[in-house]
Amino acid sequence: xxVRPVGVGLxxxxxxxxxxxxxxxxxxxxxxxxxxxxxxVSGLSLPDRISxxxxxxxxxxxxxxxxxxxxxIIAAGVVPAAVILATLAGYGLTVLRxxxxxxxxxxxxxxLTIPVELVVVSLYFNLxxxxxxxxxxxxxxxxxxxxxxxxVYWMSAHFAQVPIELVEASRIDGARDLIVLxxxxxxxxxxxxxxxxxxxxxWSWNQFLLVLVLMQDPEKRTAPAGLGYFVGQYSTNIPLLSxxxxxxxxxxxxxxxxxxxxxVSGLTQGAVK
Amino acid sequence: MAxxxxxxxxxSSPPAAGLRRGGAPSRPGRRRWSGWLxxxxxxxxxxxxxxxxTIxxxxxxxxxxxxxxxxxxVGLDNYREIFDTPALYGAVGHSLVLVVFFSVIPVAFGLFLxxxxxxxxxxxxxxxxxxxxxxxxxxLVAVGITWRxxxxxxxxxxxxxxxxxxxxxxxxxxxxxxxxxxxxGLIGTWVMSGLCMMLFLSGVQKIDPSxxxxxxxxxxxxxxxxxxxxxxxxxxxxxxxxxxxxxxxxASFDLVYVTTNGGPANQTTVxxxxxxxxxxxxxxxxxxxxLAVVLAVTVIGLVTVIRWLTKERS
Numbered sequence: 001x002x003v004r005p006v007g008v009g010l011x012x013x014x015x016x017x018x019x020x021x022x023x024x025x026x027x028x029x030x031x032x033x034x035x036x037x038x039x040x041v042s043g044l045s046l047p048d049r050i051s052x053x054x055x056x057x058x059x060x061x062x063x064x065x066x067x068x069x070x071x072x073i074i075a076a077g078v079v080p081a082a083v084i085l086a087t088l089a090g091y092g093l094t095v096l097r098x099x100x101x102x103x104x105x106x107x108x109x110x111x112l113t114i115p116v117e118l119v120v121v122s123l124y125f126n127l128x129x130x131x132x133x134x135x136x137x138x139x140x141x142x143x144x145x146x147x148x149x150x151x152v153y154w155m156s157a158h159f160a161q162v163p164i165e166l167v168e169a170s171r172i173d174g175a176r177d178l179i180v181l182x183x184x185x186x187x188x189x190x191x192x193x194x195x196x197x198x199x200x201x202x203w204s205w206n207q208f209l210l211v212l213v214l215m216q217d218p219e220k221r222t223a224p225a226g227l228g229y230f231v232g233q234y235s236t237n238i239p240l241l242s243x244x245x246x247x248x249x250x251x252x253x254x255x256x257x258x259x260x261x262x263x264v265s266g267l268t269q270g271a272v273k
Numbered sequence: 274m275a276x277x278x279x280x281x282x283x284x285s286s287p288p289a290a291g292l293r294r295g296g297a298p299s300r301p302g303r304r305r306w307s308g309w310l311x312x313x314x315x316x317x318x319x320x321x322x323x324x325x326x327t328i329x330x331x332x333x334x335x336x337x338x339x340x341x342x343x344x345x346x347v348g349l350d351n352y353r354e355i356f357d358t359p360a361l362y363g364a365v366g367h368s369l370v371l372v373v374f375f376s377v378i379p380v381a382f383g384l385f386l387x388x389x390x391x392x393x394x395x396x397x398x399x400x401x402x403x404x405x406x407x408x409x410x411x412x413l414v415a416v417g418i419t420w421r422x423x424x425x426x427x428x429x430x431x432x433x434x435x436x437x438x439x440x441x442x443x444x445x446x447x448x449x450x451x452x453x454x455x456x457x458g459l460i461g462t463w464v465m466s467g468l469c470m471m472l473f474l475s476g477v478q479k480i481d482p483s484x485x486x487x488x489x490x491x492x493x494x495x496x497x498x499x500x501x502x503x504x505x506x507x508x509x510x511x512x513x514x515x516x517x518x519x520x521x522x523x524a525s526f527d528l529v530y531v532t533t534n535g536g537p538a539n540q541t542t543v544x545x546x547x548x549x550x551x552x553x554x555x556x557x558x559x560x561x562x563x564l565a566v567v568l569a570v571t572v573i574g575l576v577t578v579i580r581w582l583t584k585e586r587s
Binding site: 011012042086089101117121122124152206209213231238248253260264 | 304309315319323333386400404408410411414420428429432463470524526527530552553562565
């Protein structure tokens with residue numbers, strides 16, 4: 001029997017209060033975003049009339065339409081490539097146990113602690129030297145490299161949990177490495193791969209500093225990077241800034257709500273073991 | 274090396290499996306050279322776009338270079354300058370203050386709440402989980418813009434303070450010399466607390482209930498139970514939460530860039546911001562690289578300390 005710390009009612013009271021603290025900022029910018037443009041917004045006030053104009057201004061005149069397109073182009077390059085490379089490497093390191101796989105795994109894991117700040121300056125000059133300034137390809141490659149430490153780590157850990165008998169059995173049947181991966185391991189790896197996919201999409205969507213530096217052309221930046229630039233120009237136009245922020249937030253929130261189990265399990269499950 | 278805030282987030286999962294595997298002696302089957310075929314593509318991209326720039330940054334930190342003229346070797350001068358210039362080492366100090374807000378407070382708060390709720394809240398947990406994790410998935414730029422507005426003169430924070438009779442202390446929080454850094458830190462507390470709470474609340478449910486029964490038989494009260502059973506049982510979660518949040522605190526460029534941009538009067542500068550400025554507005558690539566190296570060393574140092582402090586000692 002455990003000591004009952006507090007009553008059930010109080011527990012839920014606290015949880016609801018905290019949930020409100022998390023959600024109030026969203027309510028704040030949603031309300032601000034539907035105020036008529038340039039109207040003074042004060043606190044959590046309701047607008048006199050609901051106006052969607054800020055969204056269309058942000059989308060068209062502030063180029064958020066094309067910024068979102070850049071974000072999607074980069075994510076479309078980064079996500080599949082990073083997931084495939086991480087899966088292949090995890091297979092080679094953990095299942096095939098290539099000679100030297102231990103130090104190589106270590107080198108990838110070390111990458112988890114290195115901040116973007118450390119690489120971004122020299123990366124900019126290296127890429128400039130090879131003529132890859134302002135290039136989507138350069139950003140895509142750099143992001144893949146940034147997300148690989150986690151991806152390799154994640155897939156290695158996943159493959160380490162797969163019963164080895166499964167792999168051995170199909171090898172005895174004469175299956176080659178690639179067939180083992182595609183026919184035996186992939187079908188039981190979709191949950192791990194899905195989680196990795198949504199996490200990498202999120203990181204790619206949210207990446208700021210790397211894009212700010214490697215893409216000097218403001219028109220071709222991603223949505224968050226464009227937002228960071230935008231805030232300098234329109235720092236006092238709260239309704240417009242709020243609408244632009246919501247445009248940047250909504251896609252990732254939608255992915256989060258659709259795949260929240262993957263996000264949350266990625267966060268909590270393994271931590272404990 | 275991904276977005277530091279989130280990267281490490283998910284790192285929580287894998288180590289477990291890795292460790293478990295370490296526990297079991299080596300798997301049957303021989304090592305295969307053909308494995309390198311599978312590793313090579315990832316290794317090549319990682320080497321070219323992460324390892325190489327890291328080495329290049331370390332090398333550049335010993336040079337004076339404006340990005341155009343040939344670099345000039347200056348030895349440790351760039352590092353000496355960091356430790357001699359208040360504006361530069363001040364930024365490192367600010368980021369350590371942010372560690373308190375991003376990491377120490379959320380972890381302590383999460384533990385307190387876990388003790389209070391005792392992990393026995395089940396109904397409706399799915400809803401709370403979705404809400405509390407939400408700040409983790411948002412781009413920090415958007416979080417920053419939102420809080421700029423909440424903290425502004427007629428923002429929600431001041432409105433709430435006035436409503437509870439604290440109208441006297443209202444101000445433009447991010448523009449106030451004395452409190453801007455703390456106000457910035459509290460944004461981090463807002464982002465990170467939910468993550469810590471959910472990690473601990475789910476972790477506490479995995480503690481063997483018989484441990485609590487034994488503690489009760491020994492006459493332990495709620496407080497003793499917390500320190501004797503709950504806290505040791507959450508060692509792994511505390512370690513992970515502290516590492517994730519500390520890395521995020523030190524890589525707070527996005528947030529600072531859109532909220533205060535280092536102001537007022539350099540009260541909220543952080544290393545990332547100065548790396549960006551030194552390199553791209555002041556043309557001091559060597560200085561920027563040295564500061565980036567100092568930042569990376571700080572991150573690795575703090576992570577090592579946290580790991581050591583939360584290590585299981587048997």
